[in-house]
Amino acid sequence: MEAKESLKAHVAKITTLTDEQFDYFFSHFKKKSFQKGQAIITGGDPVDCEYFVISGCLKSFFINDELKMFILQFAMPTWWASDYNALYNHTKATINVDCITDAEVLCLTNADREKLCNELHNAEHFFRWRTNKGYVAAQKRLLSFMNNNVKYRYEELLKLYPELYNIVPKNLIAAYLGVSRETLSRLYHS
Amino acid sequence: MEAKESLKAHVAKITTLTDEQFDYFFSHFKKKSFQKGQAIITGGDPVDCEYFVISGCLKSFFINDELKMFILQFAMPTWWASDYNALYNHTKATINVDCITDAEVLCLTNADREKLCNELHNAEHFFRWRTNKGYVAAQKRLLSFMNNNVKYRYEELLKLYPELYNIVPKNLIAAYLGVSRETLSRLYHS
DNA sequence: TTTCAAATGTGATGTAGGTCACACAGGTAC
DNA sequence: GTACCTGTGTGACCTACATCACATTTGAAA
Numbered sequence: 001m002e003a004k005e006s007l008k009a010h011v012a013k014i015t016t017l018t019d020e021q022f023d024y025f026f027s028h029f030k031k032k033s034f035q036k037g038q039a040i041i042t043g044g045d046p047v048d049c050e051y052f053v054i055s056g057c058l059k060s061f062f063i064n065d066e067l068k069m070f071i072l073q074f075a076m077p078t079w080w081a082s083d084y085n086a087l088y089n090h091t092k093a094t095i096n097v098d099c100i101t102d103a104e105v106l107c108l109t110n111a112d113r114e115k116l117c118n119e120l121h122n123a124e125h126f127f128r129w130r131t132n133k134g135y136v137a138a139q140k141r142l143l144s145f146m147n148n149n150v151k152y153r154y155e156e157l158l159k160l161y162p163e164l165y166n167i168v169p170k171n172l173i174a175a176y177l178g179v180s181r182e183t184l185s186r187l188y189h190s
Numbered sequence: 191m192e193a194k195e196s197l198k199a200h201v202a203k204i205t206t207l208t209d210e211q212f213d214y215f216f217s218h219f220k221k222k223s224f225q226k227g228q229a230i231i232t233g234g235d236p237v238d239c240e241y242f243v244i245s246g247c248l249k250s251f252f253i254n255d256e257l258k259m260f261i262l263q264f265a266m267p268t269w270w271a272s273d274y275n276a277l278y279n280h281t282k283a284t285i286n287v288d289c290i291t292d293a294e295v296l297c298l299t300n301a302d303r304e305k306l307c308n309e310l311h312n313a314e315h316f317f318r319w320r321t322n323k324g325y326v327a328a329q330k331r332l333l334s335f336m337n338n339n340v341k342y343r344y345e346e347l348l349k350l351y352p353e354l355y356n357i358v359p360k361n362l363i364a365a366y367l368g369v370s371r372e373t374l375s376r377l378y379h380s
Numbered sequence: 381t382t383t384c385a386a387a388t389g390t391g392a393t394g395t396a397g398g399t400c401a402c403a404c405a406g407g408t409a410c
Numbered sequence: 411g412t413a414c415c416t417g418t419g420t421g422a423c424c425t426a427c428a429t430c431a432c433a434t435t436t437g438a439a440a
Binding site for chain 1: 260273318332
């Protein structure tokens, strides 16, 4: 089964679970399929899962009062997505997650993650490591935001994730870079 | 002993350690004192500790090619600071940490943190939780950067950390907000 | 008390990127 | 086919903030 193998390989990069342990770990995940454009987490709703991407591409984003969209993250296969603030603090979502393409994900509830972390020391280790990576990446992006202009950030993004260029429309790239689609367009024409 | 009590109270918010466990945990920390202006982590050097602040105020910051400074974080008592990217990946520091005021800190090496996480499941839980908080905060700040103007971000900062107003000079506040000190000055005069 | 450096205020001017408006191309539904 | 919607390019103009230059305040050192 493809989903199980994908998660297993992902976890194995960080920690070692026996087959029985991994089967138990995996039994807490629920596979779901979504279509292009479908919402997974909607602002204002309660959030109780995080999502491990098996196939397709998600985006997590914020919409401000003027309905302008800001993209926090694109999530490709083996990436995780959720509104972590809402998930950990049991508040309503302020972040949305939806599908840029058709997608398959594995859902893990907050309660099950905490249960797994409690029962399996290695699971806790895995999730600590994963959040570390996210934290370091978020800090890097913040620095790039302060330090670099749009052109640099655009090239940095494409160098890091070349696959995005083909999958993601330019207006979403612009929303990730925190720039207007017009300005982004003018970067590589005119 | 004040440092020990401070760390104990901090850890107790998240997890429960017996007195013996905490004593063992604490035995891996080394207390150090620094003076105002003194460097704790210097760009280019290897990084092997993270720092828990007992008293005083630190800043972690990045200096770009044009010698412009960007502040990632102010660290007040009970906050943690390091160059986490360098610390986890065993690379040279790209982030600096120094003292805005005289400061006392508890140092924990990367190796000792990993050892503690390995030996005490609760320690791993604590550090997972701590990084979660940092991750969520970094994402929030990123969103605020994309969404809000300088004036809003300045007021947001002072509302969240009013003590900074008295301790930290305005040019450092500006470096945190990612704005020139002149622009910051013009916000609340003229 | 004088001296000096760090921190701060403020004017003049430059510029990256935003906003608005409109055009056009390529799919998809009917 | 026609109609429509999403994505994209581009000109004209606007605005927030940067940069440079210089003045002023403040506080610590000598």
